[in-house]
Amino acid sequence: MSLEPMDHHAQTTNDIVRENRLPGDPPTEWDINGWGDPTIQGFGHDISINRGETIFFKIKTDSTDYRIDIYRMGYYGGMGARRVDTIKPSVKLPQHQPEGLRDEATHLYDCGNWTVSASWQAPSDATSGIYFARLVRQDSDPTGWRADNSPEGPAEAPLASPHAYGALGYGRLANALREPRASHIYFVVRNDDSHSDILFQTSDTTWQAYNPYGGYCTYGRVNPGFPRSIGIPPRAYKVSYNRPLKTRDYRAVNMVFNAEYPCVRWLEANGYDVAYFTGVDSDRRGEEIRKHRLFLSVGHDEYWSLEQRRHVEAGRDVGVNLAFFSGNEVFWKTRWEPSIDDEDVPHRTLVTYKETHDNAKIDPVPDVWTGTWRDPRPFNPEGPQPENALTGTIFTVNAWRNDPLIVPAKYANLRFWRNTEIAKLKPGESAILPKGLLGHEWDEDIDNGFRPPGLFHLSETTIDNVPYIQDNGSVYDSGTATHHLTLYRHETPKQSANKVDDSGSPRGALVFGAGTVQWSWGLDTHHDTETGIPPERANSSSTRVGVDLNGPDRNIQQATINLFADMGVQPQTLQDNLIPASASTDVQPPTSTVLVPADGATLPLETLIISGTAQDADGQVAGVEVSVDNGLSWHPANGCETWSYEWLPTEPGTVTILSRAVDDSGNLERPEQGVTVTIHSVQ
Numbered sequence: 001m002s003l004e005p006m007d008h009h010a011q012t013t014n015d016i017v018r019e020n021r022l023p024g025d026p027p028t029e030w031d032i033n034g035w036g037d038p039t040i041q042g043f044g045h046d047i048s049i050n051r052g053e054t055i056f057f058k059i060k061t062d063s064t065d066y067r068i069d070i071y072r073m074g075y076y077g078g079m080g081a082r083r084v085d086t087i088k089p090s091v092k093l094p095q096h097q098p099e100g101l102r103d104e105a106t107h108l109y110d111c112g113n114w115t116v117s118a119s120w121q122a123p124s125d126a127t128s129g130i131y132f133a134r135l136v137r138q139d140s141d142p143t144g145w146r147a148d149n150s151p152e153g154p155a156e157a158p159l160a161s162p163h164a165y166g167a168l169g170y171g172r173l174a175n176a177l178r179e180p181r182a183s184h185i186y187f188v189v190r191n192d193d194s195h196s197d198i199l200f201q202t203s204d205t206t207w208q209a210y211n212p213y214g215g216y217c218t219y220g221r222v223n224p225g226f227p228r229s230i231g232i233p234p235r236a237y238k239v240s241y242n243r244p245l246k247t248r249d250y251r252a253v254n255m256v257f258n259a260e261y262p263c264v265r266w267l268e269a270n271g272y273d274v275a276y277f278t279g280v281d282s283d284r285r286g287e288e289i290r291k292h293r294l295f296l297s298v299g300h301d302e303y304w305s306l307e308q309r310r311h312v313e314a315g316r317d318v319g320v321n322l323a324f325f326s327g328n329e330v331f332w333k334t335r336w337e338p339s340i341d342d343e344d345v346p347h348r349t350l351v352t353y354k355e356t357h358d359n360a361k362i363d364p365v366p367d368v369w370t371g372t373w374r375d376p377r378p379f380n381p382e383g384p385q386p387e388n389a390l391t392g393t394i395f396t397v398n399a400w401r402n403d404p405l406i407v408p409a410k411y412a413n414l415r416f417w418r419n420t421e422i423a424k425l426k427p428g429e430s431a432i433l434p435k436g437l438l439g440h441e442w443d444e445d446i447d448n449g450f451r452p453p454g455l456f457h458l459s460e461t462t463i464d465n466v467p468y469i470q471d472n473g474s475v476y477d478s479g480t481a482t483h484h485l486t487l488y489r490h491e492t493p494k495q496s497a498n499k500v501d502d503s504g505s506p507r508g509a510l511v512f513g514a515g516t517v518q519w520s521w522g523l524d525t526h527h528d529t530e531t532g533i534p535p536e537r538a539n540s541s542s543t544r545v546g547v548d549l550n551g552p553d554r555n556i557q558q559a560t561i562n563l564f565a566d567m568g569v570q571p572q573t574l575q576d577n578l579i580p581a582s583a584s585t586d587v588q589p590p591t592s593t594v595l596v597p598a599d600g601a602t603l604p605l606e607t608l609i610i611s612g613t614a615q616d617a618d619g620q621v622a623g624v625e626v627s628v629d630n631g632l633s634w635h636p637a638n639g640c641e642t643w644s645y646e647w648l649p650t651e652p653g654t655v656t657i658l659s660r661a662v663d664d665s666g667n668l669e670r671p672e673q674g675v676t677v678t679i680h681s682v683q
Helices: 015-020 204-209 260-269 279-284 286-291 306-317 554-566
Strands: 040-044 048-050 054-061 066-073 081-087 101-103 108-110 118-121 129-137 182-190 198-201 238-240 274-277 294-299 303-305 321-326 332-337 349-351 394-397 403-408 430-438 442-444 461-469 476-483 486-490 509-513 591-596 602-604 608-615 621-627 642-647 653-663 675-680
Touching: 015 260, 040 129, 040 182, 054 066, 054 129, 066 118, 081 118, 129 260, 182 204, 182 274, 198 260, 198 279, 198 286, 204 238, 204 279, 204 303, 204 349, 260 294, 279 286, 279 303, 279 306, 279 332, 286 306, 294 306, 303 306, 306 321, 306 509, 394 476, 403 461, 430 554, 442 476, 509 554, 591 653, 608 621, 608 653, 621 642
Parallel strands: 048 182, 108 238, 198 274, 198 294, 294 321, 303 332, 321 509, 602 675
Antiparallel strands: 040 054, 054 118, 066 081, 066 129, 101 108, 129 182, 238 349, 332 349, 394 442, 394 461, 403 430, 461 476, 486 509, 591 608, 608 642, 621 653, 653 675
């Protein structure tokens, strides 16, 4: 299956199309093994810079000769990255860096006291993107015998002898790195003047939360009474961006090459107009989200601050579409502090006390919570704000999963699946899409009182024996979970489903929830964890970007084209095996009727089945919701054109039952009347 793009809009090329016409460089030149060579490591003074600005690198190494290659992540004819510049250190080598600063009370480790080693100014016309500086040792020592400079022992290479096949030259790594004594510094180049269709947010807060450089990360001892905490070091309450990133060595599934990289490749292969942002930026400059049609959360987007969430919600409220190509998203609540070095730089310290683990308020800042967003217990001063109120889905299934995505035929006619093989399913059939699409953590749609109005399902996958969350964020046990892709249209009181925006779509932002970290595995085959096994377990000697032989999946690719079209976003270089899609022109909501019970009925105080029908003139009925309190709260029913809802009344009295249907364009019915029944006690 070809991923080579076909240019349908060459006359109006955007920055991404122009950028990806430039020649790329092979992964053997730009990739590294895991987190790279431990003898040359560094970080940038900021996680992102605007184009035209300068990033300052602080590097710790005993090398007397190294260079810094600057790469931009993209498609580039399948190469995956392009070298945009090469620079040299600006200091005399070797350069001595001091031990980082420690705050023993919070286990914070901050290397902001290191001195600058080099700098790079992004061109004023630089294309926004995820960039990385590759620090390359060019001196002769130290060297190792293992492929890709793996640091594993023994120090001496085995001697050649009969049946010592590797030592005899068998099994040489065919795609070995050309210069393996290297490491990466990741950063984003923004375009603050951009009004691109898509704004892609990286999961950099998660990269840092899992980063153990300096001895600690936010993962460690849960609390003294938790049995699995025995022998585990304490968790850090604060982690610094002023550190090299060791996460790809510790938990590669939580780094950029697992899920963000394949998404970048696919978006840019298809010429989408995209600019890039970080989780830090969504907090400190999140008002810029409103300048774009679509905000994209990608990968393991687990750690969100209050301001970050407020900015994303504010964008949604004024019509910015949201697509969560992420799982376990918006799980831990965070806040920001400055660095603890003399420079006192804002947004360099990520704070999350994970108070949920301690069953108490322990963050010293009053009236601020840094536990899970969903935690409802009284010591949470901000109250529960479950993530599904925003994203549509809520995390329940822990790592490390490698599950397929299943789409039964009952979803085949939804416009999300138009022009796919799924649209051809016959009653009783199901499409089983590749393993890994649900992984490494995933979500469910739970009726918890925070479910967005009009949320409907696009798939249904039930898996037994998953590590299922048992409490508010600390304890897991074997369970059975059902995953759904979800979609809803958010409307504010000022918006009407009978009005359209300039894309031709009904007003009100569409919000898509993949509910999985690895949606992008269906888009492109190049990523870490390509076997479905965490790299540190699959091959402890090497973590490299590989090729997933299970993908890509054309159904996922086409569905993403369809979704973006309904959000008013079109590709300019659509790959040749995909079909262009247009935005929905359906602005009329469906209608529904409660058939049972009858209006005026008197019913016993016991479990009752409410049922009815729904129909839609211009699309497909995608879901039905029922209210048993005259519209104060709503709950999902089973079925679409014919539907039912099981209800257990709690007390006698008069009850008004309402129903409302939603169609596959997200148009939600506004019920005018329902049925009124009387509930009496059973004698």
